Amino acid sequence: MVLDVESAIRKSLKQVAHYRFHRDHGAQARRVLQLIEKQYGRADPANLKLADVYAREVFGDGVYAPWLRVYAAFRGTFKEGWIPDNFYGSVVVPKLQGGYGKISHLKPIARLIFNGDEFPDLAYFANGLFFTGQSDVIPDHEVKEVVFRESDRVVFKLDGSRRGNGVFFLDRTNFDYRMIRSLGNGVIQKFIIQHSLFNTFASKSVATLRFTTVVDDLGGISVRACFLRLGREQDTHVQTDHEICVPVNLANGELDREGYMSDWGATEAHPDSGVRFSGLRIPAFDQCVATVLGLHKKIPFVRCVGWDIAVDADEKVQVMEWNGEHNDVKFSEATQGPCFSDLKWERLKIVS
Template sequence: MSIHKTLERSLGKTNRVDLDRADEYAREVLGHACYAPWLYVYTAIAGCFKEGWIPDNYYARIVVPKLKGGYGRASNLKSLQHAIFNSDAFPDVAYFANGLFFTPDDTVISPDSVVSRLFDRCDAVVFKVDESFQGKGIFFFDRNNFDVERIKALGNGVFQTKIVQHEALGRFAPRSVATLRLTTVVNDEGVISVRACYLRLGRDTDTHVKSGTNVRIPVDCATGELAEGGYLTDWTVVREHPDTKIRFAGVTVPAFAACLATVLEHHRKVPFARCVGWDLAIADDGRVELMEWNGMHNDIKFSEATQGPCFADLGWERLAVKAALRPAAATSRMPEASRVL
């Protein structure tokens, strides 16, 4: 069943006039009817159609290639984070790449010294392999279970300190660290701005936040306040965490101003990736930890549905090829996430 049909089961039938407007916008403005299904989803959640929305598959097929090209792929290579940003905001301890262990200052570590390097100042680390996404490719190690050969088998990646999160967020899901997703863009004049924000929470059995199970709550970009309603992975609306029963209303993300400043500062160093999704955590002492940056197909669909249109002033709809796409071409290379509609 499509996401839109699932939404209609809980929200009721979407107004046919709004769906017709979505069809027209997909064809006449974006260039093909294949972009309408995501507009249906946004319309069902918003309760009306809004011009300026960017469908998820349009973002993948049109926006990402034109405004990022191959440059955004640098975010998939975890060992480049310090080389690109020269920043202590990332909790990186060490990297493994192409058979070598090395530190953020590019000092090569012998395999015999890796354990002491990782665990002399912390009890546990998180290893994230290159091109990990949606909570996959993440592994936890301590001094007792660490194995150099296991790391070599897993492949290239980054070691980061295991974060003890702020109590205000940890009470929602104590076993996993909540992550804040902030989306920033660079306009044609080079001005960088924050366009969307939401909080991701794990479930009671999760060791870390996973796309397949997480709870997402929109966050006010100006104040850091959580919306009253969050969403499960099937887009069911919930007003409290389904496991701990902690309500979202009235909660403000700690150190939110510092979060905004952090992502704006870091995006200035990679302006060639015109839209970036930043994942942050808030430590128990209020320190902002920049977990990773997503420079390719970062998620925009949740923010577009719940807070959008987030990018209406950027002219992204004009990036579309004016001539209608051939149906086969429009669907054959579409990302899996876009085919479920």
């Protein structure tokens, strides 16, 4: 009897969480649709109707229509094969990532997993201990010496830091290990001196490339989407609320003619520097692709990963973060998608 009650409670809580998840996604998608229609005019009702029908017939529920409506309004047409962002989060992630993707939020284990120098990590703090990438514990009084051995400026990122939050910039004068202890677990990375191309857009924040890679059912690994994330003139780092995102051509690394503001408005140039996107090519793009594919081979059981990549002044690829959970597919689907149509993700069933 007790087990039956506990099971009923767990089921009820899961249903509540499921309802809230889709409610929140629906509200977000409707706000985005309003922004798109404000920028580009009313969406074609026929395309919106196709989105509604596709959500019910292919994904089995109308709760998946709002993001399909966004994609259709943005592109001015409807395309079969699009994956709604809330279907990705509620079905694809649990089914193809499981608990394994969640480890990406634990920044101190990146080097243990990937065992490479692609990450700019200098040291970690977790559960009361500072330690190196080789898992050697660092006494408190030696932390400053270790992290500034090869860098004059460092960045501390908290576990689970997202949307530009939980990021702290430190130098020799203001570094205090006690402050990091008070903040919580995370990683200390060297500050990246970015490639000169990215400085022409915004020099204070480090531009990052968001790659999405997937593992298919036969074990093949491929890049499915990429876009450049740029900060504004006043930003110390790229922040989701007012970044500029520019799709990148996967075949040659060239930037699209237009990038998009946080309100989904198109712009052909960075709004602060005035530098235009058209005709520019991402430096070391082939190396970026090779890096994310090589790293994903080490964790094939995390079937879809988002990688935040920087290219430094020496054209060396730096992996800032990886996200093996809900790494957000809506921008790529809207601008470059359908990105995953051959994978038949729509056939996946909800994990009960």
